[in-house]
Amino acid sequence: MVFRIFLLxxxxxxxELYAFQAIKTLIKLKWLxxxxxxxxxxxxxxxxYSFTQFDRSIGQTRQTMITMALFLIIYTPKLILTLFMLGEDIFRVGSGSTRFFMQSENFEFLNSRRKFVSQIGLGLAAIPFASLIYGVTVGKYxxxxxxxxxxxxxxxxxxxxFKITQISDVHSGSFDNAEKINYAIxxxxxxxxxxILFTGDIVNTHATEMHPWIDTFKRIKKHAYGKYAVLGNHDYGEYVTxxxxxxxxxxxxxxxxxYGQIDFDLLLNEHTYIEKxxxxxxxxGVENWGHNFKKAGDIGKASEGVAQSDFKVLMSxxxxxxxxxxxxxxxNFHLTLAGHTHGMQFGIEIPGYFKWSLAQYVYAQxxxxYENLGRYVYVNRGFGFHAYPGRVGIMPEITVIELKKGERVA
Structure with missing residues (x-):
């Protein structure tokens, strides 16, 4: 623990040192x-101080989310500046070494910093700085x-x-704006x-987090073929002591x-037939099964008695x-509906052309x-937010999936 604190x-x-070097290159007023x-x-x-006050018996609070936002807003830009200034130092050392061995006249091992490098670094650092502030103030809703x-x-x-609306990862304990949530409903x-199908994580940890929002989510109207849900990893309360x-x-x-209080039928490693x-x-519907998380899901039990020839929609x-x-x-599970990743709540998406997030280095989907041999999984980007109280590029999602009979048209 002490070693980790030392490394951090x-x-x-x-x-901080490199960020200050960039600032000092451009600002000459001592008081600034x-x-x-x-x-x-x-x-x-x-x-x-805020991080040291984290209480594992309580879990995430408004203060921890504010602290995380502040940490990212301040240190993401400074990290970018550090990379730029460090890169310049590597160049300066390399250039100085070359001059040393060539015995150049008026030898000076390290040249002075170049102003334009700091300008470029600050310009690029301003992008995540502004984006993270946007994510906290606008993006999360x-x-x-x-x-x-x-x-x-x-x-x-x-x-x-047939149309299915999917929501996922509500994380009601993070909400702070009733008007925006009502708009989403x-x-x-x-x-x-x-x-309508709800694929888990109704809270961050505690059931009481949802109590102020029950009437709001009860406003989700009755759907002709039902309202069903499954549990997510946060629904097991395993991230606190x-x-x-x-x-x-x-x-x-x-x-x-x-889930019942907001009129959803919870499927716990079980199935039902939808008839028309x-x-x-x-x-x-299976309970949570994650490669790196709780494995309570039992697909065998959930699909017991379901024929291979039956058309299947799975919530996991x-x-x-x-x-x-x-x-x-x-x-042969035809369509699986999932959530969980939130797309890391940070990334770049140009629909139909480009999609990137750190999430892709953790999850293949x-x-x-996504499709494999005619079987599909749809990963919802999440309704709410967790840890970082914002969203940048990966926005909160309400999915509408239309099932069509026939071959996919290219």
Whole structure:
């Protein structure tokens, strides 16, 4: 622990040192430089103090989210400056070494810093600085309705054109704006889908987080073919220290009850059949199964009695489940709906052209639609937010999936 603190302190010292070098190259007024140093010191002390006050028996709070936002807003730009200034130092050392061996006249090992390098670094650093502030003030509630049409040759005829609204990762304990959440619920209702599916993480940790929002989410209108949900990894309350197992279990039972309080049927490693006329499909819901998270999901139990020939829609919170167990499963799960990744709440998306996030280095399927041998998984980018109280580039999502019978049109 002491060694980790030492390494973090050393890292922050280097970042602060190089960032100040960039600032000093451009600003010559001594009082401004002193003001910069004072503000930086105060911010760093606040961040360190807040992190030391983290209580694992409580978990994430408004203060921890504010601290995380402040840390990212301050140190992401400074890290970019550090990389630029460090790169310049490597160049300066290399150039000085060359001059030394060539015995140049008027030898000076290190040239003075070049102003334009600092200008470029500050210009680039301003991009994440502004983006992270936008993410906290606007992006976290900038809801997007994403519509996706998926074709299946063996879709039962009656379900051609059937629409499913998917929401995921509500994280109600992070909300701080009732007006924006009500707006999002209005968007959900406007889609007028046949069914709505909620793929887990109703809270961050505690069931009480959802209590102020129950009436809001009860406003999600009744859908003709039902409202169903599964659990996410945060719904098990495993990211805090509990006084005892009894309290942890009581919280877990209360969280499961929350889904019913907002009129969703919770599927716990089980399935039901959705019938329309003479046709039907199997809706299957598993508990959380994550390659690096809780493995409570049991696909065998959930699909027991479901025929290989049945059309199937599976709800599984973590997309790694699809990657590791579902996409090549003998029972042929046609469509899996997942969430979990949030797209890291930070990335770049140009719909239809480009999509990037740090999430892609952790999850093979992290946002949007993926296919393997005619089997699909759709990863919802999440309704809420967690840890960092904002979203940059990867916006909160309400998904509308339309099932179509036939072959995909190129």
């Amino acid at each position: 302190s050393l890292f922050l010292f280097i970042v 430089l002193v003001a910069y140093q004072v503000v930086s010191a105060i911010a760093l002390l606040y961040i360190v 900038n809801y997007k309705v994403i519509k996706q049409r998926i074709y299946f040759p063996d879709l039962p005829e009656a379900f051609d054109g 209005d968007l959900v209702n406007e889609q007028d889908s046949d069914m 509990w006084p005892n197992e009894k309290e942890k279990e009581a919280n877990f039972q209360a969280i499961k009850g929350l 006329g003479a046709d039907r499909f199997a809706l299957i 919170h973590d997309p790694s489940h699809w990657d590791y167990e579902i996409k090549n499963h003998d029972k 992290w946002a949007g639609l």
